[in-house]
Amino acid sequence: MHFALSDYLMDAVHNSIEAHASRIELRLEEFLADDGRLREIILELVDDGCGMDAETRKRALDPFYTDGIKHARRKVGLGLPFLKQLLDETGGSFSLESEPGEGTSIRCVFDGGHIDTPPVGDLAGALAALISFPGEFELEINRRRGNYEYGVCRSELIEALGDLDSPASLALLNQFMESQEEFHGETDP
Numbered sequence: 001m002h003f004a005l006s007d008y009l010m011d012a013v014h015n016s017i018e019a020h021a022s023r024i025e026l027r028l029e030e031f032l033a034d035d036g037r038l039r040e041i042i043l044e045l046v047d048d049g050c051g052m053d054a055e056t057r058k059r060a061l062d063p064f065y066t067d068g069i070k071h072a073r074r075k076v077g078l079g080l081p082f083l084k085q086l087l088d089e090t091g092g093s094f095s096l097e098s099e100p101g102e103g104t105s106i107r108c109v110f111d112g113g114h115i116d117t118p119p120v121g122d123l124a125g126a127l128a129a130l131i132s133f134p135g136e137f138e139l140e141i142n143r144r145r146g147n148y149e150y151g152v153c154r155s156e157l158i159e160a161l162g163d164l165d166s167p168a169s170l171a172l173l174n175q176f177m178e179s180q181e182e183f184h185g186e187t188d189p
Contacts, residue, residue, distance in 0.1 A: 002082065004121020005041065005110065011079035012045050012106055013130050013139070019049030021103065023138045030112065030120070030145040038112030041120070048103040057098050083108065090114040124177040131157055132164040132173060143180070150180045 002008050009028065016024045027044040052060060063081040080096070087094045091111045098104035110117050123143075131139060131154050139154040157176070161169040 002118070004118050005043070006121035006123045006126035008079070008083050008086070008108075009043060009123075010126045010130060012043075012083070014133075015079060016045065016047035016049050016104065017130075017133060017135060017137060019047065019051070019104065021047035021049035021137055023048045023140070025140045025142070027142045028123070028144075032146045033113075040112050041108075041110040041117070043106075043108040043110070045106045046103065047105075051100045051102045051104055052098040053100050057096055060096070080106075086116075086118070090117045092117070124181040125174070128170070128174045128177045131177075132170060145183055148183050152180065 002011075009026070013024060013026060025044075025046045027042070029042045030038060031040045031042075033039040060080050061084055084094045086092070087108055087110065091114055093107075093109045095107045096104070097106075127141060137154070140151070141153070142151045143149060157173060158164060161172055163169055164173065
């Protein structure tokens with residue numbers, strides 16, 4: 001199991017990248033109760049990757065299945081099964097929709113008040129790592145926490161920062177993502 005929700009998010013986006021998605025849309029929303037505590041977290045991921053047929057969708061939730069293509073030496077695929085297990089055990093919900101050639105859509109609703117729902121974790125670091133992942137793909141991030149929200153696209157950051165392989169660009173990317181994750185006027189739960 002992962003320590004933080006940002007780890008699950010990284011797994012899910014990495015799956016999209018490995019499925020040859022050219023466009024990945026990520027939405028992460030945290031809804032707060034009136035007392036400021038975390039009430040609910042919604043994670044949605046939509047990609048235009050290779051997609052899965054009904055049998056593959058079913059097997060993708062089996063921890064003892066891997067397609068043998070993306071990771072030829074790996075005997076298990078734990079990302080989606082662990083994510084679904086976490087949601088089942090904490091009163092959340094999980095949906096997976098996918099069609100071959102059409103891409104994949106995942107929606108997760110976490111009970112933010114459940115004692116076993118992990119913290120969000122280092123989201124700024126996770127997003128920076130995904131944005132700087134090599135390859136030709138667009139990653140559109142839409143983030144909301146309470147009344148604060150931001151959106152960013154990978155292509156815009158590459159245009160502004162240039163090559164994401166250089167230490168200077170990566171440092172600026174990390175600083176930018178950290179600044180976006182600072183929730184002005186709100187208390188962290």
